[in-house]
Amino acid sequence: MDIAVLGLGRMGHALAQRLLDEGHHVVVWNRSPGRAGDLVGAGAREAQSIADAAGAAEVAVTILADDDAVQHVALGDSGVRAALPDGALYVDASTVAPTTSDALLEAFGSDRFASMPVLGAPSAVEAGKATYLVGAAPHVVDRLQPMTKSLSEKVLALPSPHVAASAKLASNLVLLSGVVALAEAFAIARAGGMSDDQLRTLLAENPVVSPAVRLRFEGILTGEQDTWWSTALGAKDARLAAELAAAEGVDAPLAFATRDRYRAAAERDPDADIAAITRLYSASRAG
Secondary structure, rough: OOOEEEOOOOOHHHHHHHHHOOOOOEEEEOOOOOOOOHHHHHOOEEEHHHHHOOOOOOOOEEEOHHHHHHHHHHHHHHHHHHHHHOOOEEEEEEOOHHHHHHHHHHHHHOEEEOOOOOOOHHHHHHOOOEEEEEEHHHHHHHOHHHHHHHHHHHHHHHOOHHHHHHHHHHHHHHHHHHHHHHHHHHHHHHHHOHHHHHHHHOOOOOOOHHHHOOHHHHHHHOOOOOOOOOOHHHHHHHHHHHHHHHHOOOOOOOHHHHHHHHHHHHOOOOOEEEEHHHHHHHHHHHH
C-alpha cells in the first residue's frame, strides 16, 4: 500500500520502519526536519509538507504527541483532510482523548476514519509484536487489513474510534500506575532497611510485578533508563484517563493520584522515561 506516516517520534519512526520492512511504499513527514535519514535510506520518501505526504496516499497515519498536534495536522487548513485523495483512509495512531477521536470521526466520516492506538514499545512495533486497537466501522477495518496484518498479528477490532481511544487510556493507566506502585514499594522497602540487591531478589522475578512493569524494573530501581515514553507524555496520558473518568462520573481516585505523580515527575524531568518517577521518592527521602 501507499502509506503516509506523519510524526516521527519514537513510535512513529518505528511504525514507518515496520511498514517499510513489510514492503509498503512509505512517505514520511515530521514537523521538525532531520529525523527521516535512516528511513529514507531504507526506501521511504521524505515529504516537505503535510499535503505532500498525504496527497497520494491510500492511507495517511498520524502518530503524534497530543490532541492539539493531531487536530492541527489532521484538520488544519493545509492538513490531512484538505490533502487526502478521494476514497483514501485516515488513521490516527496517537494517544488522544476519546472526544478528539469523536471530532476526527465527524470531520472525516465513518467511511474514511479509524482510530488505531498502539500498545507496546517502539522495539515491539518494529518487531511486529505490538498490539493495535482499531476502532472503526467494520468495512474500514477490512480495508485496513493489508496494513494492519503486516504490522502485527495482534489487532483488536473495536466498534468505534471512541472505544479504541478509551481502551488505550485504560491500558496506559494500568502500566503508569504499576510503575508508581513499584517505585513506592522500593521506597518503603528501603525505608525498612532493604538494599537494592535484596529488592532485586525479592521482586525482580516476583509474579506480583507485571511483565510490562518488569521491563522497567532496573530503571525504576535506579532512576535511569533510556526514554521511549517520557514523563511528560505519561502525565498527559494519565490526565486524559482522569478526565475521561470525571466526564463519565466514574469514581477513579487512582487515576487522579497517578496523574498527580506524573505531573510532578514531568515538572522535574520532562524528557526522562516514566521510570524516572522513582526520583520523586529519592528526593523525598533526601529531604
